[in-house]
Amino acid sequence: xxxxxxxxxxxxxxxxxxxxxxxxxxxxxxxxxxxxxxxxxxxxxxxxxxxxxxxxxxxxxxxxxxxxxxxxxxxxxxxxxxxxxxxxxxxxxxxxxxxxxxxxxxxxxxxxxxxxxxxxxxxxxxxxxxxxxxxxxxxxxxxxxxxxxxxxxxxxxxxxxxxxxxxxxxxxxxxxxxxxxxxxxxxxxxxxxxxxxxxxxxxxxxxxxxxxxxxxxxxxxxxxxxxxxxxxxxxxxxxxxxxx
Numbered sequence: 127x128x129x130x131x132x133x134x135x136x137x138x139x140x141x142x143x144x145x146x147x148x149x150x151x152x153x154x155x156x157x158x159x160x161x162x163x164x165x166x167x168x169x170x171x172x173x174x175x176x177x178x179x180x181x182x183x184x185x186x187x188x189x190x191x192x193x194x195x196x197x198x199x200x201x202x203x204x205x206x207x208x209x210x211x212x213x214x215x216x217x218x219x220x221x222x223x224x225x226x227x228x229x230x231x232x233x234x235x236x237x238x239x240x241x242x243x244x245x246x247x248x249x250x251x252x253x254x255x256x257x258x259x260x261x262x263x264x265x266x267x268x269x270x271x272x273x274x275x276x277x278x279x280x281x282x283x284x285x286x287x288x289x290x291x292x293x294x295x296x297x298x299x300x301x302x303x304x305x306x307x308x309x310x311x312x313x314x315x316x317x318x319x320x321x322x323x324x325x326x327x328x329x330x331x332x333x334x335x336x337x338x339x340x341x342x343x344x345x346x347x348x349x350x351x352x353x354x355x356x357x358x359x360x361x362x363x364x365x366x367x368x369x370x
Contacts, residue, residue: 131162133156146167161359184361232335238337253302259321273298276319277296277297280292289353298344308323312329
């Protein structure tokens with residue numbers, strides 16, 4: 127049986143109606159990698175959310191709005207972007223349960239940031255405002271989702287490098303925040319040429335990995351990228367929770 131991969135949704139307001147949304151690119155990547163993706167709604171009771179969590183074999187976090195700075199001990203700065211408090215609450219709760227049970231975790235873009243915050247790390251609220259960088263990391267209007275913005279150098283001893291079979295790849299870039307203080311129990315395993323953190327992973331051997339770029343948009347261009355999703359799904363398969 128395919129492992130069940132939970133993907134928390136984000137808040138989307140249309141005509142004063144609240145919707146919980148997720149992008150098809152994430153579910154497609156998990157499906158292509160051999161997993162069974164399922165979106166998780168927000169604002170559930172603890173009992174309902176825990177019931178869903180207990181059925182998951184893996185947890186994937188998608189891109190989205192900024193994590194509220196209060197979650198890492200800071201005030202909202204003028205250059206902080208839009209915040210989805212309901213997504214923060216759901217994702218942080220799921221992540222902490224996943225830490226307790228060693229459930230495989232894969233975070234993408236906002237997902238690496240939420241992963242880092244949940245484990246005790248912090249973020250730069252805006253790269254341009256807080257750092258001097260020759261690279262432009264946010265999305266440039268008109269560029270396609272798979273536009274390769276820059277390279278990333280990867281620690282050859284990392285899980286990420288083993289999954290990709292590479293120590294350098296060209297990636298897309300659509301973010302204005304990034305990891306600042308790396309959380310205890312995690313290490314940086316990839317950086318952009320300007321030093322911005324592009325990947326972190328757990329140091330205790332469990333599958334808890336986050337990337338700052340958007341690999342879900344690159345699986346058709348580079349077979350190495352699909353192997354990253356396959357390595358996550360393989361780790362989730364070992365849980366066998368959805369089989370029991």
